[in-house]
Amino acid sequence: MSESSRTVPQELLPPDDLHPLPLPVINLGHLSLDSAIRSGVVNDIAKACRDRGYFQVINHGISQSVMDAAVEAASDFFKLPSETKEEYDTSSKDSISMSRAFLKHYAHPLGDWIQYWPHQPPIYREYMGKYAAEVRREGSQLLSVNCYPKASQGDATIGLAPHSDYGFLTILLTSCRGLEVVDRSTNIWKTVQQLPHALHVHIGDHMEVLSNGRMKTVVHRALLNPEEGRISIASIHGFALDDKVTCAKELVDEENPPKYKESSFSDFLDHLTANMDNKKRNFLESLRI
Template sequence: MLGVKELVDSTCLRSVPFNYIFLKTPEDSTLYYETQNIPIIDFSELTSSNPNERSKAIQQLGDACQDWGFFVLINHGVSETLRDEVLRASQRFFDLSEKEKKEYVGQDIFDPIKYGTSFNVMVEKTLFWRDYLKCYVHPHFNAPSKPPGFRETLEEFTRKGREVVDGLLKGISLSLGLEENYIQKRMKVDLGSQVLAINYYPRCPNPELVMGLPAHTDHGLLTLLMHNELEGLQIQHNGKWIPVYPLPNSFFINTGDHMEILTNGKYKSVVHRAVVNGKGARISVGTAHGPCLESDVGPAPELVGDDNPAAYRAIKYRDYIHLQQSNQLDKKSCLDRIRI
């Protein structure tokens, strides 16, 4: 199927094709500008040798996961030079010819490298204004060999991302009153799945009529996200849609469905969506960090009791991904299927 970028580049597109028109409710179209309330976590404080400073950051991290399922991460140690190179290299990948990119078209959800468009064209009635490259980068690293240097840049970036997530998961474990390495051990994170998703949202002649990605949550524990200079991420908080804007050299962090399952609902996965614009192409780069694919994930026994019974049934991580990726994206519909 023709990608959106190819559609835009190969024609003098003045209006959106009908199969991309996304019907929105008035609630979907109303935005609330509450960005000043979005939590900001300082990674240098979270990993500080000063116990008081670290304790305060752990409390802030727990509050962010419980109240928002989302936060902005600063002072994380990933250089701006590397982040910029990832974005430039991603643009070069999507600038390859359609023939070159189609070398990576896959049919299976678990293909190590997969180039595609929309989300799941096999089941979608409405297509989304998005092309993507998805790579499984851990425990085994996979990435395209084109363009030159792309693979090496992604390998360094995703390795740095794992280091950041390691620090975040330690802080989250402590915020729950658990041993520091609890989540890493229980979820077998050393063998855990890390999926890189690079999303390309081309300029759109009628951005108000389409959706880059609809409202959904992420599988896994945490997602690290960054993008180029064009905004487009919106999160849902207390039923309101809030556009979010990055601080310089920051990451957006989403808590995923498996963090919600593991914590028995104490920490919530965040519903979010991607909108597009008429000014230029937006690129976002996300890495979803999850358990080992073969791990059964259910609520942690330490967080379940007579007064707080298990709210989710355990499910193998691989099976959950298959369930989510085989259906249409629809808020928390996948998570709802395993609620008790």
């Protein structure tokens, strides 16, 4: 399994901009206030999805202790001896992993899948399970737990090549800076600021399909941190395996015909299997009409 559906050839990368990107920050706590403030928050989320494809959320209701415990469980897993981790596929065997080790597992319904999660370290299932339950709302959920080494002098600095995610939304928890996104206004890579207790949210390919192109998937990558190794936990959300995603009928008319074919997560997996040797495979492009 891979979260990658849109990859960008390295030779086509825009130049880096060392200045951090000022992200829209959405205070989800305001959703519980009066209707005018709630409406403003909803409008801010919609604007961020249309204009940028990403934003950060604060006051999201997930305790810092649950987030810290999930990062601790992930870090402890990747510190296990190689022979212990051999039971799980933690190697970089996809077209976008440059320096990362990763572990991917389904997380919803949690009771159906947690038995297949690592049983070592002992805290893994408990701590990661609590975080998975807190960050999920509905549909399917795939956790991609990633470990990036500390950047070494002379080594490549890219830990995960440019790509977009297949689902509707990805909610990302990271232990330190390293995430970059392409800023649409300049087509330049921008570093994402690491705000305390914030979660990064970005739009996936199926949200672009559902919105009939009004919302755009975001291309992002991971850089190695020169100061420390980095843990990231991406919670990728979408419909169930065989549920079809198509352009919302409310957004289709004579002037705006459907721009994408319908597809499911199962179709995405089939596409990856059929294109394993093609590093420029692009699921979203295969859906365009």
